[in-house]
Amino acid sequence: PMGPAVVAGALREDGVDVGLVDLMLDVGQRPPSVPWEPCLDRARVRRHFVGHDDPELDALADDLLARIVDRDADVFAFSVERHTQINPALLLARALKRRTGRPIVMGGGNFGGEWRTQGLHDLAGLDIVTIASSPDEIRAVFRAAGDIPRNHIAPPVDPITELRPTPSAAPSPFRCATGSGSGRPRPVN
Numbered sequence: 001p002m003g004p005a006v007v008a009g010a011l012r013e014d015g016v017d018v019g020l021v022d023l024m025l026d027v028g029q030r031p032p033s034v035p036w037e038p039c040l041d042r043a044r045v046r047r048h049f050v051g052h053d054d055p056e057l058d059a060l061a062d063d064l065l066a067r068i069v070d071r072d073a074d075v076f077a078f079s080v081e082r083h084t085q086i087n088p089a090l091l092l093a094r095a096l097k098r099r100t101g102r103p104i105v106m107g108g109g110n111f112g113g114e115w116r117t118q119g120l121h122d123l124a125g126l127d128i129v130t131i132a133s134s135p136d137e138i139r140a141v142f143r144a145a146g147d148i149p150r151n152h153i154a155p156p157v158d159p160i161t162e163l164r165p166t167p168s169a170a171p172s173p174f175r176c177a178t179g180s181g182s183g184r185p186r187p188v189n
Helices: 004-012 023-028 042-049 055-065 083-100 135-146 159-163
Strands: 076-079 104-107 128-130
Touching: 004 076, 023 083, 042 055, 042 083, 055 083, 055 104, 076 083, 083 104, 104 135, 128 135, 128 159, 135 159
Parallel strands: 076 104, 104 128
Antiparallel strands: none
16 A cells, blocks of 8 residues: 555645545455456456456446445546556456546556556556656656546556656646646546
């Protein structure tokens, strides 16, 4: 839970209201009411992410989403610290993108700067996959996420690797598309 706490602290410095849910802890204490095994199949989860129907994965996503009390967020983010968390994060990312259209951010220590080699580089609908680690980098990522239009579907980017060395002052790669100049997360209509 250190990663989400660091993210929350960095964003709260900018006055952003942050909610945290540790789904892995919750699943450990209260297992899903449907089988978890389909989520262990990397190819199956990726096919589902790009639009192939899979009722078992949909049922698991519904079970996991029911654990998130407040789903009225401007941006959804997933902290992936272990490779075993990638598939559940993708499952939830797909469900949240389809249901809310909100931007999806995935980050965490698991990527080690090589998220493209994890098979995430072409998953349209996963908006940002990042190696951001410092508070300035985290704020830059979420400023960029705040500029992503609702229902945006394109392969993911990492504003940090694309904009270093000055992430705290880096422009958003989405700013031109939306015309936003505030540099702060904002409601996405």
